[in-house]
Amino acid sequence: MAAPEDSDNLNGTGQDAAFETTPGMQLLDQFEGSKLLPNIMHFGRILRSTGMPVGPGKILDAVSAVEAVGITSRRDFYWSLHAVFVNRRDQHEIFDQAFHIFWRDPRLLERMLGILMPEIPGEEQGEQQEPPSRRIMEAMSPKEQEGQQEQEEKEPEVEVEATLTASANELLQKMDFEDMSAEEITAAKAAISRMRLSIDEIPMRRFQRSHRINRIDMRATLRAAMRSGGALIPLQYRRRRKQTPPLVILCDISGSMGRYTRMLLHFMHAITNDRDRVHTFLFGTRLTNVTRHLRQKDVDVALECCNDMVEDWSGGTRIGESLKDFNRFWGRRVLGQGAVMILISDGLDRDAGRGLEVEMDRLHKSCRRLVWLNPLLRFDGFEPKSQGIRAILPYVDEFRPVHNLESLTELVEALNRQLSRRQEGMGEWLQAM
Amino acid sequence: MSEKLPGSIDDTMDLLSEGRYVADRSLATALYLALKLGRPLFLEGEAGVGKTEIAKVLSETLGRKLIRLQCYEGLDVSSAVYEWNYSRQMIDIRIAEAAGEEDRDRLEEDVFSDRFLIKRPLLQALELDINGNPPVLLIDELDRTDEPFEAFLLEILSDFQVTIPETGTVKAEKPPIVIVTSNRTREIHDAIKRRCFYYWVDYPDSARELEILAVKAPDADKELSRQIVAFVQRLRSMDLFKLPGVAETIDWTNALVQLDKIDLDPQTVNDTLGTLLKYQDDIEKVKGSEAANLLEQVKADLAARG
Numbered sequence: 256m257a258a259p260e261d262s263d264n265l266n267g268t269g270q271d272a273a274f275e276t277t278p279g280m281q282l283l284d285q286f287e288g289s290k291l292l293p294n295i296m297h298f299g300r301i302l303r304s305t306g307m308p309v310g311p312g313k314i315l316d317a318v319s320a321v322e323a324v325g326i327t328s329r330r331d332f333y334w335s336l337h338a339v340f341v342n343r344r345d346q347h348e349i350f351d352q353a354f355h356i357f358w359r360d361p362r363l364l365e366r367m368l369g370i371l372m373p374e375i376p377g378e379e380q381g382e383q384q385e386p387p388s389r390r391i392m393e394a395m396s397p398k399e400q401e402g403q404q405e406q407e408e409k410e411p412e413v414e415v416e417a418t419l420t421a422s423a424n425e426l427l428q429k430m431d432f433e434d435m436s437a438e439e440i441t442a443a444k445a446a447i448s449r450m451r452l453s454i455d456e457i458p459m460r461r462f463q464r465s466h467r468i469n470r471i472d473m474r475a476t477l478r479a480a481m482r483s484g485g486a487l488i489p490l491q492y493r494r495r496r497k498q499t500p501p502l503v504i505l506c507d508i509s510g511s512m513g514r515y516t517r518m519l520l521h522f523m524h525a526i527t528n529d530r531d532r533v534h535t536f537l538f539g540t541r542l543t544n545v546t547r548h549l550r551q552k553d554v555d556v557a558l559e560c561c562n563d564m565v566e567d568w569s570g571g572t573r574i575g576e577s578l579k580d581f582n583r584f585w586g587r588r589v590l591g592q593g594a595v596m597i598l599i600s601d602g603l604d605r606d607a608g609r610g611l612e613v614e615m616d617r618l619h620k621s622c623r624r625l626v627w628l629n630p631l632l633r634f635d636g637f638e639p640k641s642q643g644i645r646a647i648l649p650y651v652d653e654f655r656p657v658h659n660l661e662s663l664t665e666l667v668e669a670l671n672r673q674l675s676r677r678q679e680g681m682g683e684w685l686q687a688m
Numbered sequence: 689m690s691e692k693l694p695g696s697i698d699d700t701m702d703l704l705s706e707g708r709y710v711a712d713r714s715l716a717t718a719l720y721l722a723l724k725l726g727r728p729l730f731l732e733g734e735a736g737v738g739k740t741e742i743a744k745v746l747s748e749t750l751g752r753k754l755i756r757l758q759c760y761e762g763l764d765v766s767s768a769v770y771e772w773n774y775s776r777q778m779i780d781i782r783i784a785e786a787a788g789e790e791d792r793d794r795l796e797e798d799v800f801s802d803r804f805l806i807k808r809p810l811l812q813a814l815e816l817d818i819n820g821n822p823p824v825l826l827i828d829e830l831d832r833t834d835e836p837f838e839a840f841l842l843e844i845l846s847d848f849q850v851t852i853p854e855t856g857t858v859k860a861e862k863p864p865i866v867i868v869t870s871n872r873t874r875e876i877h878d879a880i881k882r883r884c885f886y887y888w889v890d891y892p893d894s895a896r897e898l899e900i901l902a903v904k905a906p907d908a909d910k911e912l913s914r915q916i917v918a919f920v921q922r923l924r925s926m927d928l929f930k931l932p933g934v935a936e937t938i939d940w941t942n943a944l945v946q947l948d949k950i951d952l953d954p955q956t957v958n959d960t961l962g963t964l965l966k967y968q969d970d971i972e973k974v975k976g977s978e979a980a981n982l983l984e985q986v987k988a989d990l991a992a993r994g
Contacts, residue, residue, distance in 0.1 A: 308878065320885075323724045324697065324717065331697055334717035338885040342878060344732065347888065460762020461836070473774040474766075478854075480781060481799060484792040488778075582929070591873045592761060592834070617929070617969070 291326070292318060295336075298357050302340055305349050313339060329358075456497035457593060465494035500593045500623060501532040505581065507600035508565065509539040509572035515630050515657070516569075519599060524549050524557050534589040538577035539567035540605075544585065571605040574643055578614035586621050596622040599657060601631045604643030611643060615650035624677070625651045628666070632656035652677050693723050693750070707745030709738070710892075710900045718887040728845050728866035730881055733889030736933020739869040743826035746865060753823040755864075757809040759833040765840065769850055770811045773804045780804070800854040810844055814860035822864040830880075831870040838877055845883045892934060894921050900934060905941040909950040916941055918986040919952065920964070928970045939963045952987075954980040 299314040317339045324335045333354055341350050464475065475491035483489075504523055508516045527533045527549040534546045548560035562568075590596065596618065604611060619625050627647060631637055632655065639648055648654065655666050694700040697713065700720040704711045711719075719742070722729035731739040747754035757768060777799050784795050807815075813825035830838070844850060845866065849859040868884060870876055892900060894917050901913045908916075916937065924931045932940075940963045949956055957979045965971045974982075 312882075319725060320721050323721060330713065331717055334714040335721060337714070338718040338721050338887060341888075342881045342886050343875075344872075344888045459834075461764055474772060477772065477774060477777055477799070481792070481796045484790075484795060486785065488781075587873050588875060591831075613969075 291321070295321065298336070298353070299340070301353055301357060302350065305353065307340065307346055307349060308342065309340060332358075456499050458495040459498045461496045462493040463496045465492040467494070468492060469494045499530055499532075500595050501534070501589065501591070502526070502530070502597065503534045503536070503589050503594050503622070504597045504599065505536050505538065505578075507539070507572060507574070508537045508568055509603075510569045511572065511601050511603050512599075512630070513569050515599075519657075520549075520558055520561065521554060524554050528552060534585075536581060536585070537561070537565055538572075538574075538581075539565075539570045540573045540576070541567055542577045542580040542585075543567075572600070572603060572643075573606050574600060574602070574604045574647075575606050575610035575614055578618060579610065582614055582617045582621070586618070590621045593623040595624045595626070597626045597628060598647075598651070599628045600647075601629055602644035602647055603631075603641055604646075607642045611646040612650075615647050619650040619652075624653070626653040626655065626666075627651040628655055628657035630657050648681075652681065654681060694720060696720070703749050704742075704745060707749040708903050709741060709745045710896060710903055711742075712892075712896070715742075715887055715889065718885050722885045723865060725885075726863045728868055728884040730868045730870070730876075730884035730886045731889055732870045732872055732876075732886070734891070734931065734933055735871050736935035737889045737891060738934055739867075739889050740826065740828055743824055743828075743867040743869075746867070747824040750821075750824070750865075751819075752821055752865065753817050754826060755809050755813045755823050756826045756828060758828050759830050759837070761832060761834055763833045763837050767808055768810050768837070768840075769808050770852060771806045771808065772800070772854075773806055777804050802855075805852075805855075811850055811858065813864045813866075814848060814850065814858055816861055822860065822862040825864045825866045827866065827868045829871055830868050830876060831873045835877065838880055842879055842883070845880065891924055891931070894918065897921070897934065897937060901937065901941055904938045905945065907945050908941045912944060912950050912952065913941065914990060915952045915986060916944070918990060919957075919982060922982050922986060923964070923974070926974070928965065928973065929967045930965070930970060932964045936964050936966075952983055954983055957983060 295317050296314055299309045299317060303309040317336055320335045320339050321332065324331050326332055336354065337347075337350060341347055462470070462472070464472065469492040472491045472493035475493070476488060479491055480488040504526070506516075506519055506523065512519075523535050527535055527546070534544070535549050537543050537545055543565045545561045545564055548564060549557050551557035551560060598618075629644075639645055657666065694703050697716050697720045700716040700723070701711065701713065704716060704719075719729060721727070729742075731742065733739055743756075744754060746752070780799055781795070784798070789795055809825070813823055816822055827841070830841075845868075847859070848863040849857055851857045866884075868880075891897075897917045897920070898913060901908060901917065905913070920932055920937050920940075940960060943960050943963050944952075944956070947956065947960070958975055961971050961975060961979065965974060
């Protein structure tokens, strides 16, 4: 095993200071003379810089794991570190590559990271380099803002569509959220404040205290009885706790949806931060899970993250393929516990609905309720003619427009309604098929 | 029966094979670390790859009691950790009353004493058995329960202690061997995983699966076993909703042995496909020509290899 002289790196940033406290010192003493401990620390830091959650605690664990197994074979060493550092299956690849590069030549990976990521140094520096955001610029020039407010007042009915005057260019190019002006954001926020989904709560198998006569809570009753020395036994009650089911949103971000995507992202951000157990996916030609990014409290940061993550903005749509990916890799992980699923798409499919029916059927069977939001439905003469739409319609429980505030208000009402059976909300649409 | 914990990875391998469990060295490493450093082992993987089996084998080979907590949604403290025996408590209060017991504090101490405590799996796991050994605690399918219960587990998995408000904190004298399994129907919180050694149990490769069949279904014809493994391995490369696990392979082999088969033929495959595939869509996809096709390839491959 190569043992580099890299004492400089070890005294680096503040986080490493944790190792200089007592437990770290003890370990250092045990490994005195050997370069293994610094190397494991260094390896841990490399993993951390690739985005794996490796904290000081993990590195201490790794050292004790290696100590327990002993360094007899490379394979055992590999799997010992693996058991400590890898927490999820998808981290395996990163670990594997890092391990093989690092434990051959620890310096190599560092050099490679240096080449690949030249802009990573200190945060302050980074902020200086970035141009100030447009919103800040607008905020700095009050005159312009006043003008905008006047404009807004002239338009009392803020339709979602009105705020989204999309240019033809936008459909082709990668969308830049930074260019969203303060005016648009204010309008969007106003709209979004009403776009809250309060899907009907379902009873859980857990209980909470109740003041009405209900099931008797024996434990509380006894404790109450003890308070009076057992002379009186006042009955205490409990009832089932209620909880909103998990919500999964699958949103189409292809070119044909371009005018709505930005609005819908704000909508999804609001919902994701409003309640727990929300999972969000975007798809065009392929599926991207953006749940973690949308959890960012600041909507700009969240959308910026999404923008970086997704590579198929405003391209074609392959609904069937994307749903297949979802069913295969995510369906069983996020659709448990009676999830409600919202599919946002116009149903216009580049693959002309090939393979879509099977996947829709699977999706419909895996969730408690499947709601399809389609902006095309705003046209009065909408007829389910496209192949994609015909393939989706038989498998949804609810089919609703999503193009302005009114339709969204209706959506919230519709979702609050308790339906006794599936597809009850479909009515004429199924007949139209 | 070796009641001592294994002292090296090789010992761990021996221990597992003693319990008729065929394991990769990587799994043995993770298991050895968990045993040696007294941490839970978190096993994740598709259904039917032998996650639960590890806990059973451990309890058997180490001669420890197996305590199993099957998780389900809404699993709560009263069914996982402890419950008070209310009716006995009630009677006790009545008796105290009849005897003219006046001291409220003593009565309370009396009513919330160990006599009235019904211990559920997690509390049982903190106790030693007659020989003074801690048990094996299997927390099965943790992904089926909900987040509140996961959070509750944190205290148990890191400090091996439980707090009962009425009496105090119960701490394990020696920590139990803990195996946590998950089918990944949802992601388990990092806080839990951080306290454990993690291992992803994958489908075995052909050689390993053949080895497993030799141990688990020794009655099967050698040639038949090879055909079965090759067929299943091919199925796993297909685009199916639920791929067959090792448990399904073993079931299928046993089924074929019961039917006195020594050679796979299309008709038999079609008739017994239900033991291998558990979704109607998947069965539809494979049944008939696809199965015949696969079988032909498998036989050609085996013939080519001799």
